[in-house]
Ligand SMILES: Cc1cc2nc3c(=O)[nH]c(=O)nc-3n(C[C@H](O)[C@H](O)[C@H](O)COP(=O)(O)OP(=O)(O)OC[C@H]3O[C@@H](n4cnc5c(N)ncnc54)[C@H](O)[C@@H]3O)c2cc1C
Ligand code: SF4
């Protein structure tokens with residue numbers, strides 16, 4: 001159901017297809033990439049950022065919307081909660097029911113801890129569920145954790161924290177093994193060899209997948225395991241503030257029942273923040289691939305309690321979000337579409353870049369094509385370039401799309417577009433928060449001894465850009481680690497008296513910085529109802 | 534003027550732009566969604582919905598986030614359905630026919646009405662995957678149910694009270710764990726790492742100065 005103008009442009013794409021087949025477009029040089037990023041990547045747009053005025057990262061910049069939330073008030077300044085009435089009392093409190101939180105809960109339970117999970121929506125209503133492409137691990141003969149390290153370090157612009165990246169790559173094969181033993185159905189050949197492909201920025205084929213439902217397959221398996229273990233999962237309940245004690249430890253969290261607006265108190269000897277990303281903050285008005293609850297809550301409540309952020313100013317825009325049709329605007333078109341051979345083509349039928357550059361470079365290049373170069377295809381909500389999906393069937397044989405990327409095929413068929421026969425229109429979408437709360441190699445925040453962070457809420461594992469497949473990996477590696485570490489730590493923690501003093505001193509600091517606002521944070525849910533917008 | 538249509542949320546009429554999905558139309562109408570909305574992109578199954586077009590007899594099921602509104606649509610969301618999950622210790626199970634008989638015996642009460650398949654929002658052959666489960670053909674059940682997102686629309690319609698998505702999860706876990714062949718290269722690599730085969734190499738690369746890392750990175754060979 002393309003418009004006539006789009007159909008005209010498709011003809012040009014078709015006209016060049018045969019000669020493009022088998023010719024790999026040139027990769028950009030390091031210098032070309034640098035100047036492209038500076039000119040076109042949204043991270044370099046000064047007006048998208050604002051300076052943080054208070055707290056450990058004072059003086060640094062963050063996306064405007066995030067800074068706004070850091071400069072907002074705690075709900076609990078208005079709504080008083082009686083901390084002496086404890087509703088839950090546990091060793092380990094896991095905040096967030098995605099992949100990181102679930103892995104943590106399973107390992108904490110395995111270690112014998114009394115663990116519970118609270119989550120804003122349902123367990124599994126999370127970015128993890130949506131991951132399509134796959135998960136990296138260096139487990140083939142021609143690959144090694146060292147090679148994986150190099151790819152990730154370079155792809156992240158040499159900014160990853162070495163001790164975190166080390167854990168990521170060294171524990172990757174064991175993460176895959178663990179998932180496999182839980183029953184995750186990885187794509188394998190008859191001999192049991194994992195089917196692995198490239199992702200943007202990989203030097204070896206180490207992307208493991210479960211068709212294009214990789215995250216879903218992992219998430220539903222983890223969820224099933226959490227439920228089998230009878231770990232208490234309190235759904236539709238958000239953490240709105242951490243609770244501390246007079247020793248500077250974290251002592252639990254104040255929870256909000258999203259349906260009844262009741263507050264609850266959870267006391268815990270260790271707390272794991274696994275609240276995921278921030279796509280629903282719509283930085284620079286980008287659409288997003290993220291789930292409904294991705295509003296950076298963990299960053300806000302951790303920061304208010306005194307935990308610093310790292311790389312909060314770097315955001316990943318996935319190069320290929322849906323540009324058309326409008327109903328699925330911003331939804332992700334998995335990178336695997338390019339891994340399988342589809343090229344990026346402008347409105348005149350030209351392959352304007354190598355399809356497997358890193359994400360930031362690809363996104364910037366597409367934005368340049370649609371802006372400065374004027375070679376984008378107009379759409380009702382903006383513009384986009386073509387992803388030449390019929391090439392996949394020509395390269396891999398008929399049926400490849402249905403077999404390898406069924407979710408994509410289905411999503412487009414819903415709107416009368418058959419990607420096997422026609423190319424699709426894409427434009428970058430807000431996808432991933434590279435930065436987050438800073439942790440040390442053992443998973444603990446550096447300022448609060450019994451507070452851990454895992455998953456997308458962490459900053460520093462990937463540096464300033466993340467490669468596809470390293471995030472699903474990090475939620476498993478760091479989720480598992482956090483669960484084990486929290487269970488062990490809980491044995492030594494003696495909690496003092498619970499208090500919320502930090503929210504009052506934070507409010508004082510805001511006032512001292514001259515910031516007065518009616519806004520409250522964390523946001524919890526984006527404001528999409530028409531009267532709230 | 535935008536093209537508007539009349540839709541009925543829980544029986545009450547709203548005029549909404551015709552190009553919206555059911556989910557965005559509810560928000561346009563003023564709903565602040567809490568239940569019935571998860572991923573917003575067709576992966577989580579939170580937004581199971583049932584509707585009927587005014588004047589037509591057929592009841593349809595769909596995902597609110599993936600379905601465009603239509604004139605005269607009577608919509609009710611099904612934000613929760615009491616499917617019945619059995620708990621088990623996966624390590625104690627065997628991938629044989631008995632496992633389904635023991636954990637989900639109700640699948641043998643299937644009357645073959647095919648309502649589940651008709652209701653499936655992912656166009657899966659649900660009745661077929663239940664049939665595979667009955668016969669203990671776990672791998673086939675796993676394959677056939679692989680794209681299930683657990684929305685529960687099938688279970689809502691099943692006269693036998695079967696919790697289809699949960700049967701699928703069990704079949705897939707058993708297949709992934711017990712039936713799929715072992716990945717030797719994976720086992721080997723985990724052993725090597727545990728024996729410390731990469732400890733020194735990784736220490737070395739961690740210590741290298743950035744300039745050297747840049748050199749290495751920019752000139753690394755890329756597998757074809
Ligand atoms: C569409 C899409 C495709 C992707 N594809 C890939 C891929 O192919 N490979 C890859 O490696 N990575 C991929 N990623 C990235 C990866 O999936 C995520 O970064 C990762 O799964 C995040 O896991 P998490 O557990 O940290 O967060 P999530 O899975 O998002 O879980 C966080 C949970 O915390 C809950 N929560 C949030 N705030 C609160 C609060 N205040 N109180 C309680 N609960 C709260 C959320 O609702 C959610 O359930 C993709 C991401 C998206 C969105
Ligand atoms: S089989 Fe899965 S996807 Fe299909 S209706 Fe049932 S729960 Fe939904």
Ligand code: SF4
Pocket residue numbers: 642643644645646647648649650659660663687690691692693694695
């Ligand atoms: S709806 Fe229930 S009874 Fe009917 S075919 Fe499906 S599983 Fe069998």
Ligand code: FES
Pocket residue numbers: 569570571572573574575576577578579580596597598599682
């Ligand atoms: S909201 Fe997740 S499938 Fe619709």
